[in-house]
Every structure is written in structure tokens, then in C-alpha cells.
Amino acid sequence: MVNRALKLGIFGYGCVGQGLHDVLISSKGMNATIAKICVKDKTKKRRISMDHFTYDKYDILNDPEINLVVELIDDDKEALTIVKAAMERGKNVVTANKKMVAENLKELVKLQEQTKTSFLYEASTCGSIPIIRNLEEYYDNELLYSVRGIFNGSSNYILSNMHNDDKKYEDALLKAQELGFAETEPALDVEGVDAKYKLVIITLHAYGMFIDPDQVFHYGISNISKHDIRYAREKGYKIKLVPYVGKLNKSTITLYVLPRFIPPEKYLYNVDYEYNGVIAEAAFSDKQFFYGKGAGGHPTGSAVLSDISACTYDYKYEYKKKHHNRVKNYSTNIDIEIYFRYHDPAILRKFPFKSISEQYFAKEFNYLIGSINLNDLMKLREEINKLNVFIVNTGRKSGKINL
Ligand SMILES: NC(=O)c1ccc[n+]([C@@H]2O[C@H](COP(=O)([O-])OP(=O)(O)OC[C@H]3O[C@@H](n4cnc5c(N)ncnc54)[C@H](OP(=O)(O)O)[C@@H]3O)[C@@H](O)[C@H]2O)c1
Numbered sequence: 001m002v003n004r005a006l007k008l009g010i011f012g013y014g015c016v017g018q019g020l021h022d023v024l025i026s027s028k029g030m031n032a033t034i035a036k037i038c039v040k041d042k043t044k045k046r047r048i049s050m051d052h053f054t055y056d057k058y059d060i061l062n063d064p065e066i067n068l069v070v071e072l073i074d075d076d077k078e079a080l081t082i083v084k085a086a087m088e089r090g091k092n093v094v095t096a097n098k099k100m101v102a103e104n105l106k107e108l109v110k111l112q113e114q115t116k117t118s119f120l121y122e123a124s125t126c127g128s129i130p131i132i133r134n135l136e137e138y139y140d141n142e143l144l145y146s147v148r149g150i151f152n153g154s155s156n157y158i159l160s161n162m163h164n165d166d167k168k169y170e171d172a173l174l175k176a177q178e179l180g181f182a183e184t185e186p187a188l189d190v191e192g193v194d195a196k197y198k199l200v201i202i203t204l205h206a207y208g209m210f211i212d213p214d215q216v217f218h219y220g221i222s223n224i225s226k227h228d229i230r231y232a233r234e235k236g237y238k239i240k241l242v243p244y245v246g247k248l249n250k251s252t253i254t255l256y257v258l259p260r261f262i263p264p265e266k267y268l269y270n271v272d273y274e275y276n277g278v279i280a281e282a283a284f285s286d287k288q289f290f291y292g293k294g295a296g297g298h299p300t301g302s303a304v305l306s307d308i309s310a311c312t313y314d315y316k317y318e319y320k321k322k323h324h325n326r327v328k329n330y331s332t333n334i335d336i337e338i339y340f341r342y343h344d345p346a347i348l349r350k351f352p353f354k355s356i357s358e359q360y361f362a363k364e365f366n367y368l369i370g371s372i373n374l375n376d377l378m379k380l381r382e383e384i385n386k387l388n389v390f391i392v393n394t395g396r397k398s399g400k401i402n403l
Contacts, residue, residue: 002312014073038060096124128303136205169225199243244258252330252331333373
């Protein structure tokens with residue numbers, strides 16, 4: 001097997017960059033040395049000698065000795081420029097930036113194919129859980145029914161704090177930020193956007209389809225209230241933010257990100273705090289469950305290290321499902337049963353429920369359980385976060401009483 005010596009140029013020395021540095025110096029037997037680390041802020045004090053750092057990206061990009069660029073910055077536009085420039089110069093690339101990867105997946109995969117470089121991004125989805133490599137290699141020829149789970153450590157941390165520890169939403173979010181689980185822009189986590197980026201990346205490796213993130217419905221936890229937590233508790237459920245991709249028929253898949261009620265007997269029930277969990281459901285292997293830390297410097301750094309290690313033997317994603325070309329269509333024409341908490345009954349005019357199976361009215365809040373088409377939720381996606389409502393997928397088949 002090839003054991004190529006790696007000379008690394010690292011971009012970013014924040015939560016993940018420092019985590020990777022710790023992991024790299026403790027891992028023995030890796031044929032890799034750090035040549036330079038590029039950062040932005042010249043006034044910041046660093047944990048290691050300033051000799052390691054540069055503020056000029058071309059010190060890395062134009063160094064012919066550097067054969068692997070590790071991109072760990074929090075600016076997706078600049079990250080895209082760096083990643084493209086590196087591949088165009090024949091350098092392999094490892095990145096943790098899901099926004100940059102998900103929004104430019106088609107272009108980046110094409111560039112990777114043209115330049116014959118390795119372009120690896122395991123750390124971009126579900127932190128330390130090796131889901132992309134498993135979808136590529138293990139589920140190579142399996143008939144995958146669905147992939148779902150908890151992909152965002154920050155929102156899961158908030159939900160666990162609210163459910164298990166009675167914390168307020170704002171306090172839990174602050175704690176997640178302090179611990180380095182939250183994105184620089186917290187809306188990405190709590191509104192389900194980060195989970196959606198990961199879902200789009202997973203979809204390419206599970207089904208071979210490039211899906212534009214803008215075409216995927218996402219709804220997060222930013223509107224959750226104590227009433228919703230109380231409702232879930234009374235029923236014995238937890239609320240989790242669950243992205244889903246699954247087959248509707250042989251050649252059609254659907255995708256969405258929604259909070260979901262999880263009963264105690266389900267795998268995801270005990271996936272708490274910054275942990276992530278992924279369930280792959282397939283025809284022959286049945287249900288498989290992956291569990292691990294989804295955020296934080298060291299867990300994410302360890303996923304980056306695994307990709308760096310893969311570059312020593314020239315590993316590349318082969319995008320096998322894309323070449324199989326079995327799944328060809330993406331549809332959002334499905335009915336979903338939801339718990340819908342609202343204040344003003346007039347809001348119901350905006351939501352064309354197909355059926356309602358349960359309704360509850362109280363002074364402080366109202367809720368109903370009803371079935372709605374995902375296309376109708378898609379139409380409301382620009383305004384849905386601003387409305388005084390909260391939506392949870394019940395996880396059951398649609399309601400019974402037709403209106
Ligand atoms: N945190 C997590 O748990 C986690 C998990 C999975 C994936 N990720 C992804 O990993 C990436 C990094 O996240 P993070 O949490 O480590 O961010 P972070 O703590 O905010 O650190 C960002 C780093 O990027 C550097 N930087 C920003 N713009 C730059 C530029 N133009 N050129 C060079 N360096 C630049 C910053 O430099 P200064 O130090 O000079 O400010 C800083 O070192 C993001 O894409 C994030 O989505 C994070």
C-alpha cells in the first residue's frame with residue numbers, strides 16, 4: 001500500500017484547528033508534518049510558537065512541497081476559494097466545512113475528478129461518526145431505504161438541556177456556544193440549516209444525487225417553547241431535530257429536516273447533548289445505528305485526522321451511487337403528520353391541513369395533530385420561522401379524520 005509522506009498546510013486554528021493539532025501530535029505513526037498554519041487575526045495570541053503561522057494564504061497554496069491542504073476556517077466563501085485553488089494546483093484537500101461543501105458539491109466533485117486529487121470531507125458531517133466512508137464503502141451495493149438521525153450537536157445539546165435539565169432555550173444556546181459546539185452563526189444550527197447541509201452531503205453518498213440545499217425544506221428548534229417540551233414529556237417522548245432522506249419508490253427520494261418526537265424505545269432517544277446518531281435502514285443489513293460525538297474540537301479533529309490518514313494511501317471517494325444512476329428523482333410531494341402548536345387560530349388559514357386527528361385549546365397555547373403536504377410547508381419556508389408556531393413531525397403515518 002502507498003504510504004505517501006504528507007506535508008500539511010492548515011487553514012484555521014480555531015476550535016477544530018486546535019483540536020486537530022492536539023490529535024495530530026498525539027497520534028503516532030502518521031507520516032505527516034505541518035508546514036504552515038494560515039490564520040486571519042494578527043493580534044490573537046496563539047497556544048504554539050508564532051513561527052508556525054502565516055497570514056498569507058499563498059504561503060501555503062504556492063508552496064510546491066505542501067501536498068495536502070486542510071481547510072478549517074469559518075468563512076465559507078474564502079474556504080471555497082482556498083479549496084479550489086488547492087485542487088487546481090494538484091494538492092489534496094481535507095475540509096470540515098459543510099456549508100461550503102453542500103452548496104458547491106457538484107462543482108467541487110467535478111474539479112476533484114478533473115484534477116485527480118483527493119477531496120475528503122468526513123468531518124463536515126456528524127463530527128466523529130464515519131458516515132460518508134461507510135456509505136461509500138459498506139453500503140456500496142445495498143438497497144438503502146433511508147438515512148436519518150441527529151446531525152447537529154449544538155441543537156441536540158440545547159434540546160437535551162431543555163428536556164433533561166429544565167434549562168431555558170437562551171441559556172442552553174449560550175452554553176453550547178461557550179463549549180464550542182455552536183457555529184459562529186447560531187441560526188445555522190438552530191434553524192436546521194447545518195443539518196440540511198449534512199443531509200445533502202449524505203444524500204450524494206447514499207443515493208448518488210446532487211440536491212441543491214435551497215430545494216430542501218428545513219425547520220429547526222428556534223421557536224420551541226416550554227409548552228412543547230411539556231407536551232413531549234407528558235407523552236414520554238423527547239423532541240429531536242431529525243434530518244431525513246429516504247426512498248419513495250425505486251428511483252425517487254425525498255429529503256427534509258424537521259423536529260421529531262422520539263419515543264423511548266427508539267435509538268435516537270438516548271442520543272443526548274453534543275452526541276450525534278445516524279440510522280441507516282437497508283434491505284439486507286436492516287437498521288444500523290452509528291453513535292458518536294458530533295461537535296467539538298477533538299472529535300471533529302479526529303475525523304479530520306482520519307481523512308488525512310486516508311490521503312497517505314491516496315484514498316478518493318468514488319461516488320459509486322452516482323455512477324450506478326439508479327435514483328433519478330427528488331420529490332417533496334409527501335404527506336407528513338405534525339404536531340402544530342400555535343397561538344392565534346387565524347394562522348391556520350396559512351396551513352392547508354389535509355386532516356386533523358386531535359385538537360387542544362388552552363389559554364396560553366393551542367395545538368393540533370394533523371397531516372400536511374411537504375410542498376405546502378415548502379411554500380411557507382420564507383416566513384415560517386417568523387410565525388408564532390412550532391412544528392414537530394410525529395413520525396407516524398398521516399392523520400385519520402378527513403376535513
Ligand atoms: N466547531 C465544531 O464543533 C465543528 C464541527 C464540525 C465542523 N466544523 C466546521 O469546521 C470549520 C471551523 O470551525 P471552528 O469551530 O473551528 O471555527 P472557529 O473556532 O471560529 O475558528 C475559525 C478559524 O478560521 C480562521 N479564519 C477565518 N477566516 C480566515 C481566513 N480568511 N484565512 C485564514 N484563516 C481564517 C480563524 O482565524 P483567527 O484565529 O485568526 O481568528 C480561526 O482560526 C467550520 O467550517 C465549521 O463549520 C466545526
